[in-house]
Each structure stands twice: as C-alpha cells, then as structure tokens.
Amino acid sequence: MTQDIDAKDTRNAADDPAQPLDSRLLAVLVCPVTKGPLEYDAPNKELISRQLGKAFPIRAGVPIMLVDEARDLETEGSQ
Amino acid sequence: MIVRAMDKRDTSAMNPEIPRLFDYAQHCRNRTRAAASFSEFDFLKTEGALRLADRLELVRRDFPLCLDFGCHDGLLTNHLKQTGKVEMVIQADPTFEFAKSARVNGPAIVSEAEQLPFAPAMFDAVFSCLSLHWIDDLPGLLTQMRALLKPDGMLLVSFLGGSTLNELRTSFAEAESEIAGGISPRAALMADIRDVGGLLGRAGLALPVADADRLTINYPDLFRLMADLRGMGEQNALQQRLRKPTSRQLFFRAAQIYQERYGQPDGSIPASFEIITLTGWAPHESQQRPLRPGSASHRLADSLDTIEHDPQSKP
Numbered sequence: 001m002t003q004d005i006d007a008k009d010t011r012n013a014a015d016d017p018a019q020p021l022d023s024r025l026l027a028v029l030v031c032p033v034t035k036g037p038l039e040y041d042a043p044n045k046e047l048i049s050r051q052l053g054k055a056f057p058i059r060a061g062v063p064i065m066l067v068d069e070a071r072d073l074e075t076e077g078s079q
Numbered sequence: 080m081i082v083r084a085m086d087k088r089d090t091s092a093m094n095p096e097i098p099r100l101f102d103y104a105q106h107c108r109n110r111t112r113a114a115a116s117f118s119e120f121d122f123l124k125t126e127g128a129l130r131l132a133d134r135l136e137l138v139r140r141d142f143p144l145c146l147d148f149g150c151h152d153g154l155l156t157n158h159l160k161q162t163g164k165v166e167m168v169i170q171a172d173p174t175f176e177f178a179k180s181a182r183v184n185g186p187a188i189v190s191e192a193e194q195l196p197f198a199p200a201m202f203d204a205v206f207s208c209l210s211l212h213w214i215d216d217l218p219g220l221l222t223q224m225r226a227l228l229k230p231d232g233m234l235l236v237s238f239l240g241g242s243t244l245n246e247l248r249t250s251f252a253e254a255e256s257e258i259a260g261g262i263s264p265r266a267a268l269m270a271d272i273r274d275v276g277g278l279l280g281r282a283g284l285a286l287p288v289a290d291a292d293r294l295t296i297n298y299p300d301l302f303r304l305m306a307d308l309r310g311m312g313e314q315n316a317l318q319q320r321l322r323k324p325t326s327r328q329l330f331f332r333a334a335q336i337y338q339e340r341y342g343q344p345d346g347s348i349p350a351s352f353e354i355i356t357l358t359g360w361a362p363h364e365s366q367q368r369p370l371r372p373g374s375a376s377h378r379l380a381d382s383l384d385t386i387e388h389d390p391q392s393k394p
Contacts, residue, residue, distance in 0.1 A: 022167075024169075028144070028197050028201045029196055029197065030196055030198045059175065062182065062187055062188060062189060065190045065194075065196040066191060
C-alpha cells in the first residue's frame, strides 16, 4: 500500500489519497445541483447524490464535484 | 432564501441569462496545462496572496473553517495558514490538476464557480486569490459565497481588473487593425473598481470595501510576457477570440508597437497589473451600522458647548 504513495504524498498523512475524506470536508459538502445531502461511499470512492441520481467520483483523494464527471446511478425502483 | 432559489435550477450549470464573455472550458484547459510548472510562474499569485494575508493579519479574530476558491496549487492557503488565523481551509479549483497539488495543505475539491457544492452558512471566511476575473457571473458568485458564510463571516477576494494588460491590449489592437484591417478580442476587458464596489452590497455583504492596487512588471519583450501569461494559465480564453493561430507577422508587429509606445530606455517593456480586492462581511447584529435619523440621545449643540440656532431664522 505505502509503496504506491510517492515521496511527495508521505509528507502529511492527511495528504494520502488512500485515506478517507476529512470529516470536516464531508460536513460541508452538498450536491452542487440540488444542494441536498451526499452519501460517502468510501470503498467505491464516490459521493452519491440520491436526489440528482448521480455519483461524483473521488480521484486521488479529490472529490470531483462536476455534473459532467458524475456517473448516473442505476434506476432503483420508484424513488 | 438565496439557497432555496438555487434549488430550483436544472442540471445545466449555465444560467442562460448571463452574457458569456469567457470560454470557461478553454480557461480550464489553459489552467490544466499551467498546473505542472505553475511554481515557476506564480509571482503574481504570490503578490495577490501576500496582500490577502496582510489583510487577514489586521482582523482581530480567528477563522476556524475557511474556503479558498480558485486555489491553484494551494499557494494562498499556504500564506493564510502562516498568519495563524485560519485553521482548516477547504480548497476548490475548477481543474483537477491544481486541486490535486493543493492537497498538501488540506482537503481540496474540483468545483465550478456556478455550482458551489457547499451547505449554506458553514464557513467563517471565504477567500479567493486572482481567479475570479474569469467568471462571467461575478455578482452571482459573490451572492453564492455570501450564502456560504456564517453570520459575521468574512469574504476576502482579489482578482485582476482595471488597467491590467492595457498595453498588451492596445498593441495587439493596433497591430491587428494594420495587418488584418480589424481587431479581435485578445485580452479581456477588465472589471473596474467603480463597477465592482457595488456588487458587495448587492450580494448582501455588510461593511463593504473595494480597493485597487497597481503593479508594473518589466519584461524584455512581448514574447516573454506572453510566455508568463501562459505559464500562469492566463492566456486568452475569450468566447469571441479568433479560433486560429495568431500569425507571426501580427505577433512581431504587436511587439514592435509595444516597444515603440511603452518601451523604456533600457529596452524593457512594462506590463500593468491591477489587483482589485473586495472585503465584506455576512451581516451580524454586532456590526456597526448607521443609526436611524432622529435617534440621537444627546444634542450635538450640548457636546460642542454652543447654542443651537434655528436654521429658518437668518442671523
């Protein structure tokens, strides 16, 4: 695991892309479109906006909060 | 209120009523290309960051949770942290390359200006250093930023405006009208301090202050200036720009005009940059505000130890 991280990233543990997102960041982030809540899917590295029906990717520890980059959620029943 | 209104927006990031001056996608490409070697071209950002950090030093309180929008490689946040007045700064940039390099300072995200992904009233301060001059809807963005602030939270942003690159604009316009018989937009017309001051009040910010600070950088020639602008990710991203490469002939003529008109005895050319800084506060009852007329509890005449005359009666 640690071999994957280059020297620059070991300066600071919070900088490790393998680390979960900072709780203070999660506390303020909302869906950019609906302004509704996001679900943090840590294993899949995604932030899910159920209201919008999209999942925003997290790459190298950076949430990409752009609608164009978000994945459509599979339609799950009526809601 | 403001946030509720945004709830009704559809998925398109673009408000169709805002005139589109800038090709934001092109600006993001310019920014992405600049990210790899930005530290070689960050002198202007550094100037802006030092100014914002100086302002922050003067404020007698701390800001535990802050936002830095348009963070580039995290340079501003680095300077803000050195003041000891900020704790956690969440950094946002429209490009992944910059957001990724900003992570050394703490959390970073990729976000567009028109759809900031933050809950309202969460931040003690919102900062931005030399990024907002690429935003079409500056009033809309300031209103969004204001909504992110807690009561008595501070907005402190700077961007390029006013006389920025006026020599370059003039030289290209003259060269192009000579060679091509017309001019095409080469450098963005800049927001003027007189126009932007009112935006703070419109965005619902109290105690608004707007000021401008000019600096001149000397270059050996126009080509070095253009190379620096590219290095900063600040090259032409105007919607109306010519979508074809600029001819060598035009570059050389513009360089000549620049030299003739603005050149200095040592052969160098000056390039003007104007940094506009806006400060405002989310309203809070503790802030000073004007009293209602007629609400004074003491007579001015008493304080001055004089006699009040009836303005109707001529002395």
